[in-house]
Structures are given as C-alpha cells and as structure tokens.
Amino acid sequence: xxxxGFVETQRVVLGTEDDPLVLANGRALTHVExxxxxxxxxxxxxxxxxxxxxxxxxxxxxxxxxxxxxxRGWWDNLIGPGKALDTDRFFVISxxxxxxxxxxxxxxSTDPATGKPYGLDFPLLQMSDFVAVHQRLLAHLGIDRLxxxxxGSLGGMQVLQWLTQAPEQVTNGVMIASSSRLTAQNIAFSxxxxxxxxxxxxxxxxxxxxxxxxxxxxxxIGLAIARMMAHITYLSEEAMTEKFGRRLQDKSGDQxxxxxxxxxxxxxxxxxxxxxxxxxxALSYLYLTRVMDYFDAFADPGAAARIAAAGAxxxxxxxxxxxxxDTSHSVxxxxxxxxARVPVTFREIRSPWGHDSFLLQPPGYHETVxxxxxxxxxxxx
Amino acid sequence: MRPDLTVLAGLIPDGSRVLDLxxxxxxxxxxxxxxxxxxxxxxxxxxxxxxxxRRGVPVIEADIEGELxxxxxxxxxxxxxxxxxxxxxxxxxxxxxxxxxxxxxxxxVPNFGLWRNRLALLRGRMPxxxxxxxxxxxxxxxxxxTLIDLETLLDDVDLVVERRVLLGxxxxxxxSSLAANLRAAAAIYLVR
Numbered sequence: 001x002x003x004x005g006f007v008e009t010q011r012v013v014l015g016t017e018d019d020p021l022v023l024a025n026g027r028a029l030t031h032v033e034x035x036x037x038x039x040x041x042x043x044x045x046x047x048x049x050x051x052x053x054x055x056x057x058x059x060x061x062x063x064x065x066x067x068x069x070x071x072r073g074w075w076d077n078l079i080g081p082g083k084a085l086d087t088d089r090f091f092v093i094s095x096x097x098x099x100x101x102x103x104x105x106x107x108x109s110t111d112p113a114t115g116k117p118y119g120l121d122f123p124l125l126q127m128s129d130f131v132a133v134h135q136r137l138l139a140h141l142g143i144d145r146l147x148x149x150x151x152g153s154l155g156g157m158q159v160l161q162w163l164t165q166a167p168e169q170v171t172n173g174v175m176i177a178s179s180s181r182l183t184a185q186n187i188a189f190s191x192x193x194x195x196x197x198x199x200x201x202x203x204x205x206x207x208x209x210x211x212x213x214x215x216x217x218x219x220x221i222g223l224a225i226a227r228m229m230a231h232i233t234y235l236s237e238e239a240m241t242e243k244f245g246r247r248l249q250d251k252s253g254d255q256x257x258x259x260x261x262x263x264x265x266x267x268x269x270x271x272x273x274x275x276x277x278x279x280x281x282a283l284s285y286l287y288l289t290r291v292m293d294y295f296d297a298f299a300d301p302g303a304a305a306r307i308a309a310a311g312a313x314x315x316x317x318x319x320x321x322x323x324x325x326d327t328s329h330s331v332x333x334x335x336x337x338x339x340a341r342v343p344v345t346f347r348e349i350r351s352p353w354g355h356d357s358f359l360l361q362p363p364g365y366h367e368t369v370x371x372x373x374x375x376x377x378x379x380x381x
Numbered sequence: 382m383r384p385d386l387t388v389l390a391g392l393i394p395d396g397s398r399v400l401d402l403x404x405x406x407x408x409x410x411x412x413x414x415x416x417x418x419x420x421x422x423x424x425x426x427x428x429x430x431x432x433x434x435r436r437g438v439p440v441i442e443a444d445i446e447g448e449l450x451x452x453x454x455x456x457x458x459x460x461x462x463x464x465x466x467x468x469x470x471x472x473x474x475x476x477x478x479x480x481x482x483x484x485x486x487x488x489x490v491p492n493f494g495l496w497r498n499r500l501a502l503l504r505g506r507m508p509x510x511x512x513x514x515x516x517x518x519x520x521x522x523x524x525x526x527t528l529i530d531l532e533t534l535l536d537d538v539d540l541v542v543e544r545r546v547l548l549g550x551x552x553x554x555x556x557s558s559l560a561a562n563l564r565a566a567a568a569i570y571l572v573r
Contacts, residue, residue, distance in 0.1 A: 313439065334441065339453050341398070341419065343439035347430060364427050371435040379437065 001082035003072070007064035009035050009103060014136040017112070021133065024126040031112050034137055035060045035103020036095035039079055040087035042143070047380060049143045050085055050373070051134065051170075052094040053151030053158040055358075056230075056288055057280055059102035062094040063087075077361055084370035085150065089377055093141065098133045099125045099287040107283035108209060120206035125287055127161040127295045134158070135166065147376055148172040150369070152358035153325065154288070157295055160333065164303035167310030172376045174315045174369060177322050177358040179329035180297040180336065186324070189233055190289045193226030197282045206283055223282045224273030231272045236321035236354030240265060297333075304340030315372045316346045317358075317365065324355035345372065382408050384552040385489060385567060389463060392487050392544060392571045393418065397458035400482065402445045402475075403465035407433030414438070421457075423448055446470055449478040462488045464567075466531075467522040476538045480572075486540065489569040494527030494562040497550070511550060512566045528562045535572060544571040 015021035015032030022028045037060045042049060052062050052075065063079035065072050075094075079085040085092050096104040099122070107122035114121075138146070149170045151159040156178025163173045182190070200222030202208055208218035235243075244265040261267050298304060307314070314337050318330035327348050334346045351362030358365075382390075386409045393399060396417040401410050404422030406429050414420050414437070422440040424430050433440045441448065446469055460483030462475070467490055469475045479486040491512035492498075498508035507517040515522065526534070535542060547555040547565035555565060 315434075335451055338421065338441070339456065343419075343421065344441065345430070345434050345439045347427065347442040364431070367431050368434060371431045375435055375437045 002080060003069075003076065004039055004064035004080045004087060005069075006067065007037055007039065007061075007073070008066070009037050009060050011035050011103060012137070012140055014133060014140060015105075021129075021136070023123055023132075024128045025123060027123040029105065029123070031109075032098070032105045032133065032136075033103070033109070034095050034098075034105070034133060036093060036137060037061060037063075037073075038094070038141075039063055039092040040090050042091040042141070046143050047145070047147060048089060048377070049091045049093060049138075049141075049146050051138075051146050051149040052079070052085070052092060053130075053134075053149065053155035054094065054097065055151075055153040055155050056292070057227075057276070057285075058097075058155070059100070059279075060094050060096040060104075063092070074359065077359075078366060078369070084366045084373060086370075086373075090147065090373070093137065095134065095137055097288065098130055099284060099291070101281035101284040102279070104133075106281070107206070107287055108281055117209050119209070119283065122283070122287065125291050127157060127291055127297075128165055130158050130291070131162045131165050134162065135169070138169075144169070146170050146172075147380075148174060148373060150174040150176075151178065152176040153178060153355065154292055157292065157297070160297045161295070163307045163312055163314070164297055164300070167307045167312045170312055172313050172315070172372065173307075174317075174372065175330070175333060176317045176365075176369075177319055177325050177330075177355055178316070178333070179295075179325045180333045181295060181299075182293055183329075187293050189229065190293055193230055194286050194289060196225040196229070197222035197286060200282075203282070206286075208282075217277070218282045220277050223280070223285060224277060226285060227276040227280075228269040228273040231269060233324045234355045236323065236352060238321055239353045239356075242352065244268060298336050304336050304342065307337065308341045312342065313376075314342055314344045315369070316344065317368060318346075318348045319351045319354070319357040319362065319365075320348055321352055322355045322357060382412055385548055385569065386412070386463065388546055388548065388554060389461070389487055389489055389569050390416075392546070392569065393459050393461075398456075399459045399461060400452065400457040401461040401463065402449070402479075403463065403468075404433060404438065404440060404461075405429050407436050407438030407440065409461065409463060410438045411436045446475060449475065449482065452478075452482040454481055455484060457483045458485065459483055460486045462486065464489055464491070466490055467524050467526070469524060472524050473534060473538055476534065476540060480538065480540055484573065485543070486572045487569065488531075488535075488572060489567060490528075490531055491522070491525065491567045492528050492562065492565045493525040494529065495550075495566050496563045497566075499563075510566065511552070528565060528568050531568075531570075535570065540572040542570050542572055545569070 020028035062075040063073040111118045149159045156175035200219030203219040318327040351357040398419040410420040501508035546569045548567040550566045
C-alpha cells in the first residue's frame with residue numbers, strides 16, 4: 001500500500017450557450033465549468049471507473065498532493081495504490097460539486113447574462129442536478145458505465161440519487177454515513193447555520209462580493225459560526241471528551257473564568273471556524289445545505305424498484321456514534337432497498353469518532369469497502 | 382461446501398429468492414446464486430460479513446432476532462436457518478417470523494438426542510461431538526434440542542414438515558429413519 005504522488009486539478013467546460021445545463025427547476029446554466037481530479041488509469045474496455053462524491057465542504061482534491069506531500073487530499077487514506085480504491089486497478093474520478101466554490105460553477109461564478117457574479121440569483125439546486133453534471137463529466141471522459149460510485153455523507157446522498165436516477169450507469173453504489181432524507185433535527189441545524197450567515201451584517205443580501213475592502217469577503221462571522229456548530233455535529237460526545245475533555249488552553253491550569261476562549265474545545269472550534277473561511281464561501285454553504293434539506297430519495301415510490309430492475313448492488317455503512325446521520329438513516333435506505341429486492345450489504349461499524357468516521361479508518365470500515373470493490377472488479381461491470 | 386450444506390441446498394429450488402439467517406461467510410448463498418437464486422444474507426459476525434461480501438454475497442450485518450421483524454411478509458421463497466436456531470434466545474419467535482417472511486423454511490439443527498450424546502450424559506459429562514463441538518461453558522448453542530423436541534415446537538408454531546433429511550455422524554444422509562432420534566447427529570427440515 002502506498003500514497004499517490006503529485007496530482008493536478010483539471011477543469012473542463014460541460015455546459016455552454018449551445019448546450020446549456022437545464023436544471024431540475026427548469027432554469028438553464030449557459031456556462032458550467034467543473035473542477036475534477038482523476039487517479040489511476042482508465043482500462044481499454046473503460047470498465048474500471050469509480051466515481052467519488054464529496055461531502056458538503058469537500059472538493060475535487062480527494063487524494064495525492066498538490067506540491068506539499070504533507071498536505072494530502074481529504075480521502076487519501078482510501079484512495080491510492082493498494083488501498084481500498086486501488087488506483088493500480090481502478091480509474092478514480094473526483095469532481096467538485098455544482099454550486100460549490102472550489103473550481104466548479106457556483107454562486108460566485110460570473111453570470112454570463114450580467115457579467116457579474118450570480119450571488120443569490122444563482123438557481124436553487126437539487127440532488128439530481130449534481131448527478132446531471134457528473135453524467136456530463138463521464139461523457140467527457142468517454143465512460144458509459146461506472147464500476148462503482150462511492151460517497152460519504154452528502155456524497156452518499158448523491159450516490160443514492162444516481163442509483164435512483166440512472167441505475168444502469170451505477171453498477172455498485174457505496175453509501176457511507178449517509179441518508180435518504182434529512183430529519184427535522186438535521187434541517188434545524190442546517191437552518192441555524194444559514195441564519196448565522198444571512199443575519200451577519202456583512203451578508204449584504206448575498207452581494208458582499210461587490211463591496212470594497214475586507215467586507216468583500218462576506219459574512220465571515222456568520223460562516224465561521226455555521227461551521228463551528230456543524231463541526232459539533234460531526235463529532236461524537238465521546239470523541240470530544242477524548243480529544244479535549246475539560247482541558248484548559250492555559251496549561252498552568254489557572255482558570256481565568258471569563259468569556260474568552262478558555263477550554264481547549266473552544267479553541268479548536270475557533271480554529272475550525274477560522275480556517276474554514278479560507279476555503280469556503282458563504283453562498284455555496286447556503287446552496288449546498290439547502291440541497292440536502294430538500295432531498296428525499298424515495299419520494300418517488302418506484303425509485304427503489306428501478307435500482308433492483310437494473311441489477312445494481314448497494315453497500316451501506318454507518319458508524320455507531322454518528323449522530324449527524326445516525327444508523328437509522330442508513331437502515332432506512334437498507335430497508336427500502338431490501339424490500340425492493342436490491343441485493344444490499346449493510347454494516348454498522350464501531351467507531352468512537354462520530355460522523356467524521358467516514359474520513360477515518362475505524363477497524364472493519366475500509367476492509368468492507370475493499371471486499372465489495374474487489375468483488376465488483378472481479379466480476380466486472 | 383460443507384456436506385450438510387450440499388444436502389440443504391438440494392431442498393431449495395433453482396431460481397428461488399432466498400434469505401439465509403446466520404449465513405456466515407456465505408458459502409450456501411454463493412452456491413445458490415449459481416443456480417439462479419436471488420440471495421440475501423444476515424450475519425452477526427463482522428469478519429464473516431467481509432468474507433461473504435468478497436465472494437459477492439450481499440449481507441446485512443445484524444442480530445437475527447432483532448432484524449427479522451423488519452422483513453416484509455412473504456417476501457422470500459425460502460428462509461434458511463442453518464445451524465442457527467439453537468443459538469437463538471427465543472427460537473419459537475424466530476420460527477414464527479420465519480413462517481411469516483418465507484413461503485417455505487429450511488431449518489437444520491444438531492440432534493442432542495444422538496446416542497453418543499446420551500452416552501456422554503450417562504457418563505456424567507456434557508457431550509462434545511462433531512455437531513455439538515463446543516464445551517458447555519463456551520457454546521453459543523444455548524437452546525439445544527432433540528429431534529422430537531424440535532418437531533414438537535415446529536408443530537406448536539404451525540409449521541408443517543414437508544421433508545426431513547437425517548444426517549449421520551459423517552454428515553451424510555441416513556438411509557433409514559429407524560430410531561431417528563438416536564441415530565441422527567443432525568437433521569434438516571423443509572417446512573411451510
């Protein structure tokens with residue numbers, strides 16, 4: 001097992017004036033650019049492609065490095081030579097999401113109609129729009145059918161959408177720490193994050209990018225607070241206790257008893273909020289979280305039956321301490337698919353790390369993904 | 382495949398939709414898939430699940446007794462309980478669920494009434510044999526029965542025995558059913 005080396009993000013135009021991307025809500029995007037990375041080589045038969053779908057704040061850079069070998073892609077432990085997504089055998093494709101802010105067209109992109117960034121004029125997106133862009137990327141790469149699509153959290157939701165939308169294209173779907181629809185509690189957290197952003201005085205109705213000076217960077221306080229709160233839901237209470245306990249920043253142990261950043265956990269959250277500002281945009285946060293809120297994979301009662309009819313197979317994995325998308329979310333997918341006669345494998349993996357476990361390697365997790373993909377490779381698409 | 386599984390597989394028609402409760406590493410299901418069956422397993426041991434997945438068998442990792450109620454009525458042609466019933470906390474309830482979920486059931490059990498087991502007890506020791514391989518203090522088999530006991534329970538839960546295959550100590554089918562409860566080391570029942 002080894003790590004991938006230097007990789008580069010590529011960009012491709014997948015929607016134009018002549019061939020616009022028509023969204024689920026009927027609006028059309030006349031310029032769609034997609035940032036993506038690929039790892040490994042496409043087989044001559046073009047039958048070894050695995051699509052990786054990133055989570056809410058992920059990007060195309062899933063594995064390898066961009067120059068500093070110490071700073072590696074977000075799923076580098078899963079993707080690489082000899083790893084579960086074995087780049088010696090598989091051709092792995094990882095794009096940034098539509099509506100995102102890391103290379104793919106999103107609300108900060110220029111609206112060809114006005115010559116200015118869209119801002120809140122960017123159309124509301126649905127999960128099927130992500131898949132439509134993914135499908136254009138596949139067509140660009142000359143791939144008809146995937147050996148597998150793999151995703152965690154929002155990424156798993158895209159995999160599920162893809163399975164219901166075009167099951168003949170996804171032979172094997174891997175959904176990790178995922179959901180077929182959010183609960184009221186999930187939406188509540190999502191709503192408070194958006195409120196923090198939109199009530200920040202620097203939000204300026206989503207046109208902060210037109211301002212001068214630091215204000216052009218947008219609602220930094222709101223975005224940082226949204227991230228801090230979301231981050232709490234990504235970790236289990238157990239993980240936080242283990243990581244921080246009630247330890248204080250000031251190692252002398254003198255409790256200052258004030259309203260500043262005193263406990264280590266506070267400092268950690270502050271850091272998470274602050275560093276998030278460097279890589280993420282408030283508008284993308286609004287658009288992408290809203291896609292999750294409205295998603296309901298099985299609203300169409302025939303959805304699961306289509307997956308079965310296409311002969312697709314599913315692997316569903318949850319983590320026992322995940323309370324962002326707890327096991328009941330995965331079990332709902334499992335039950336719906338099993339009743340529709342989709343061959344389905346499900347495991348609840350023990351892990352202390354909560355929702356974030358899908359980015360880590362608790363025992364049994366990667367082994368299961370590997371076994372599923374090894375078998376898929378053996379029998380072919 | 383284990384000899385008893387070969388016999389068991391012979392009771393399942395080609396092309397059936399089969400649910401194997403306690404499917405282990407999925408040997409039986411992998412074999413049945415080659416015969417055109419639609420297969421689904423349930424298994425509690427995570428490492429066995431990984432090995433089953435590697436052979437292409439779809440498995441839900443779960444405790445059978447908690448999971449069974451989630452399967453729809455009559456959703457499988459055959460529900461298999463292979464060397465599993467004796468490890469259940471509530472075998473009667475598991476059999477009722479098997480009847481609800483499957484058109485037919487295949488139940489294989491070791492026979493505590495085998496003469497060798499009785500002899501061990503006469504000598505004052507708990508039996509340990511090919512079909513009951515664990516020492517008393519480490520056995521998962523918390524509800525061992527004789528064939529007569531099991532048949533009484535099947536009757537109690539309204540399961541009708543359509544076929545019974547008796548297996549000898551070498552796991553090969555016995556030719557005669559004479560003194561079955563003494564001579565059989567295990568038995569496989571096709572029920573509905």
